[in-house]
Amino acid sequence: MSELPPLNQDTIGSILSEELDDCTVNQLVWYYLGYRYHECSNTWDNSLVAEDWKREYPEPPDFIANRPPVVKLTRSIPPQGKQLLKEQLGFKGYKIGEFGPRQTRRATMANWLLSYLHQNNPHV
Template sequence: MTDLPSLNTNTIWAILNDEIDDATVNKLVWHYLGYSYNQQTAAWNNNNVISDWRDEYPEPPNFLENRPATVKLTRSIPPENKQLLKEELGFKGYKIGEFTPRHTRRATAANWLLSYLKLHR
């Protein structure tokens, strides 16, 4: 997964604005959760994934299609970082009638990544 965009606020905005495809959003979250894909064995390596995730998801879940995985991702954001999209980026959310569950899940992924970025600066 070396073709991933850098983790920065421009990438977070690109996720929110639907400028990065769903597969790449998933790959970003997987990467920072610790999942890696071994091309030679054609298998996922989860040795660097914390046990809480590894036990429930031995292979990385699709966060944009799998509500339970997205709920778990939301719950893994520290309470003080739950509003980072609004507080640090000024993100006002999506307009009523113009967003779907997919948009909500992308916002969750973006917020988790922003939280990760803040925690690992």
């Protein structure tokens, strides 16, 4: 895995504006879910991953290409984190006709990461 950008509001904004590529966005979510890749053995270590994720996804899922893991990610955002993109970043969503499943999934991933950041550093 390549070196990841720091988890901050600028990085999350870069996800929404599509400045970060899909692979990096997936890798960010994988990292904060607890997945670790060992390049020497070309294997994934999921020992830090929550049991419900580990059971369903022993290896990290591609959130951009697949709907089921994004649904699970959405459901894992606590209620107080659901509006953080709007409240903290002023994100108004996408206009009808200007987005598809890929953008919606990226927004969900950005929201999950912002919620994670807020839970682990409430002063952000």
